[in-house]
Amino acid sequence: MTAALGIKGHCAHCDITFELKPWQLNAIAIEEPFDCPYCQRILQLNCPVQLRHFKALDRWALVRPSMVALTCMVLIVALVAEWLGLISVIGQFNISLMVVLLHCLVLRYARHRQRMTLDLHVVSPVLPIEQLARIAGARLSQR
């Protein structure tokens, strides 16, 4: 998940914002709690809106390669059209300028969307016994 780099996490307990490492991002992606590197509390992303936003980042990672392909294609088509005499040199120049400008704008927007700070909340660790009791309870109620 290289595109997700630059995402920060904010610990609700020690009030420190830190850059999330790839393994921490993976933990968030699978909704698994992990330790705060500063206060060692167990953190989890509880906000459903932020979680949805976070999971949509994969789609933003595709923006860059597809924009590069699109820009190259438009530049080549404009060049060929000028050679064939379909458009003037000025026209070709204008199209090229527009597409490069659009390229920069889209990438800037994608970068902006990828930069985010996740509010991480402290979760109380579930004791293994408690968890077992809950599973046993659920099984009993099924009968």
Ligand SMILES: [Zn+2]
């Ligand atoms: Zn902390």
